[in-house]
Amino acid sequence: AELAWLLGLCREHRIPHHVLGSGFNTLVRDGGLDGVVVRLAKLRGLAERPGSRLRAEAGVSHSQVTRFCSGRGLAGLEFCAGIPGSVGGWLAMNAGVPENEIESRVDEVEVMSPSGAAIRHLPRADLRFVYRALRGLAPGSVLLSALFSVTLSTPDAVRHEVDRQLSRRAGTQPLNVPTCGSVFKNPPGDHAGRLLEAAGLKGHRIGGAEFSTVHANFIANTGNATASDVLALIEHAQKTVHSQTRIVLVPEVRVVGRPA
C-alpha cells in the first residue's frame, strides 16, 4: 500500500522514479538521479509454497535465498549462489551463469504498474526473458515477488552444489574490490572478457577505474573512480575491440542518472 501510494504521488506530480535493487549491476552517473529512488528493502518475505515452489519478495537478497534453500534442501537455484543482488534485480536482469538463467526457475511474477494503480500476476508464458533482461513490462513497473519452482533434495546436496558454485566464482571474479558487475554482455559465440583481454585491456586504467586484472569484464574502483572514469573506460574498450574485431560490445551494466 505504501509503494502504491508513493508511485501514485510521483505520477500525480510528474516526478520520475527509478527502481533500485541492491545496485550490483547499476552505475549512477556523477550528477546523481533526479526524482525518487524506490528501494524494496522491506519486501523480505521468503516462504515455501505447495507444489515444490518458493515465493520470494523482490527485496530478498541473494544470500538469503541461498541460506534458505540450503537449510531446507531445496534444489534448483544453486547456480544463483554468489550472483550478488536482490530477487527483483535477478528477475529484471535475468541473472545467470553460462549454463542457466533465472528464467528457467520462474513460474510467476507479481508486478505493480508504474502508477501504482494495479498489481498483476504474470505466468511464465507471459514473461519475455532474454539474455540479461526482462522485456515487455512498462518502464517504471515494479517487480514485487516471484514464484520459483524448486526440487526437493537434501541440505547436504544443496550445500555441496552451492559451495561448488562459490569456489568457481572465487577463482575467476574480482570479489574483494568494488565493481559494477559484468560490464558488457557476451556477444554471440564469444566472451566479452576474452575479447577485452585479447585487446590488451586487462589492467587498463582511466582515472580511478581499471579493467580488473582478475577478470577483464569487470571494472574495479581502485579508490577514487568517478562514474565518468568508468564510462570513459567503457567507451575506450568498445572502440578498441570494434577496431580490432568489428564486434560491438553492448553494456550489461545499467547506466542511470545525469552527468555532473
Ligand SMILES: Cc1cc2nc3c(=O)[nH]c(=O)nc-3n(C[C@H](O)[C@H](O)[C@H](O)COP(=O)(O)OP(=O)(O)OC[C@H]3O[C@@H](n4cnc5c(N)ncnc54)[C@H](O)[C@@H]3O)c2cc1C
Ligand atoms: C562481483 C559480481 C559478480 C556478478 N556475477 C554475475 C553473474 O554471474 N551473473 C549475472 O547474471 N550477474 C552477475 N552480476 C551482476 C548482478 O549481480 C546481477 O545483475 C544482479 O541481478 C543485480 O541485482 P541487483 O538487485 O543488485 O540489481 P540492481 O543493480 O539494483 O538493478 C539492476 C536492474 O534491475 C532493475 N530492478 C531491480 N529491482 C527491480 C524491481 N524490484 N523491479 C523492477 N526493476 C528492478 C533496476 O532498475 C536495474 O535496471 C555480478 C555482479 C558483481 C558485482
